[in-house]
Amino acid sequence: MGLKNKKKKPSDSAHKDGDRGRSPYFRSRVSHGSKLLPAIDGRSRAARVFRDTYHSMVAHCGGEDELPETMRLMCRRAAAIEAECVNLEARFTLARQKGADPLPGDIDLYQRLTNTLRRVCEALGWQRTARDITPSLGDILSAGHRHA
Numbered sequence: 001m002g003l004k005n006k007k008k009k010p011s012d013s014a015h016k017d018g019d020r021g022r023s024p025y026f027r028s029r030v031s032h033g034s035k036l037l038p039a040i041d042g043r044s045r046a047a048r049v050f051r052d053t054y055h056s057m058v059a060h061c062g063g064e065d066e067l068p069e070t071m072r073l074m075c076r077r078a079a080a081i082e083a084e085c086v087n088l089e090a091r092f093t094l095a096r097q098k099g100a101d102p103l104p105g106d107i108d109l110y111q112r113l114t115n116t117l118r119r120v121c122e123a124l125g126w127q128r129t130a131r132d133i134t135p136s137l138g139d140i141l142s143a144g145h146r147h148a
Helices: 045-060 069-097 104-124 137-147
Strands: none
Touching: 045 069, 069 104
């Protein structure tokens, strides 16, 4: 008796504008949104920083439903850079605790990463994008019919 390969149905977020007509089963877990970092233990410090930063950046830009694909990609890049900066900051602190100086290569890398992160943030916008929470005309009309 053979085992049947049961697949989960992908989430609705798998059907973004550019993906209509394309089966989510043939897309990577990353691009259809079911996994942020495949093959990585999500409990690690770096993975948690990446995930938290990514979700914060998406919220900053107006939320997942309103986010164009290009901005989603930049949110991923910002999250990856931030996770690496946190890692380097921990290295700096450990070196200082041991009475040593941080490695010059690490300082140079940190400087380049923070400059890149600044440019990514400029592309995304420094000001938070408010999510539109006003009800639509259809919502108002259907609420009026329920109360009548």
